[in-house]
Amino acid sequence: MVTKVLLCAVFLVVEIFGDTKTDEDNCDLSGKWLESIKVTRDIWKMGFHRELVTTVECGPSSPEKLQTLLVQNLPRGVYIDPYQLASLQQDTGLQVVLDSEVDLEAPAYESNGLFMFVYPTRDLQHPRHLQAVVPIHGRYHRPSSGQGWEQLEIEPPRLFLRANGCAQLLPAPHVLMDAPCSGYNLSMCKWMEIQLPQDQRNISLELPVGNQSLLVPVCTGTLLATLLCCVIIANAIWRHGFL
Numbered sequence: 001m002v003t004k005v006l007l008c009a010v011f012l013v014v015e016i017f018g019d020t021k022t023d024e025d026n027c028d029l030s031g032k033w034l035e036s037i038k039v040t041r042d043i044w045k046m047g048f049h050r051e052l053v054t055t056v057e058c059g060p061s062s063p064e065k066l067q068t069l070l071v072q073n074l075p076r077g078v079y080i081d082p083y084q085l086a087s088l089q090q091d092t093g094l095q096v097v098l099d100s101e102v103d104l105e106a107p108a109y110e111s112n113g114l115f116m117f118v119y120p121t122r123d124l125q126h127p128r129h130l131q132a133v134v135p136i137h138g139r140y141h142r143p144s145s146g147q148g149w150e151q152l153e154i155e156p157p158r159l160f161l162r163a164n165g166c167a168q169l170l171p172a173p174h175v176l177m178d179a180p181c182s183g184y185n186l187s188m189c190k191w192m193e194i195q196l197p198q199d200q201r202n203i204s205l206e207l208p209v210g211n212q213s214l215l216v217p218v219c220t221g222t223l224l225a226t227l228l229c230c231v232i233i234a235n236a237i238w239r240h241g242f243l
């Protein structure tokens, strides 16, 4: 019995020592602090123009040179404006890379979803928080016969890490992926996926949509207003003798 316990203890010590050694080799991209990573999300603003805010909280012992990547799918009901992203990258340092062209005008029912790489940056007020505030815009939806709101669900992002200058990442079972190194440097880097806790949920937002039952009054009203304005303008032109 005693021998068994002793053997067990020796085995444990070897295991722990082995683990610590791997940690050093991997520039600290492992260890307990990984389990304390938390991703929280929020949607700011109202109406068609919102902000999707994702915050990654790292524990106090996370490496300084840690780089974070969020891979986010967006449903077809919203879009990202690449021109706005370009100007935000200059003004606020927001780093987002889109995987495809975006049609800014297409309504929801003629669009595909989007897929983007988001690189959160350090929040100056909370040095352990990395945050990205990405503006998203609602697409027009078909009018509904219901309550006049369309609910959209945004899936949780996938989280990837890398540390600058560290050649090695953790071996399997970690998933490695090639993705742009940052919003400024589109060379490919290797990123290691971090499994987030299972309780990550969709975040939802509601967009106003037209009400089908108001079709006749809205069209009649618009037509009458247009006719009235034409009459007023024609009258003014006639009275002032521009013709």
Ligand SMILES: *[C@@H]1O[C@H](CO)[C@@H](O)[C@H](O)[C@H]1NC(C)=O
Residues within 6 Å of the ligand: 075, 153, 154, 155, 202
């Ligand atoms: C989360 O949203 C996606 C689409 O954005 C949807 O396919 C999925 O069913 C939603 N999951 C839950 C649990 O509501």
Ligand SMILES: *[C@@H]1O[C@H](CO)[C@@H](O)[C@H](O)[C@H]1NC(C)=O
Residues within 6 Å of the ligand: 181, 185, 186, 187, 189
């Ligand atoms: C982009 O990142 C790669 C990998 O870290 C690096 O080798 C390369 O020099 C960077 N390019 C620029 C322009 O910074």
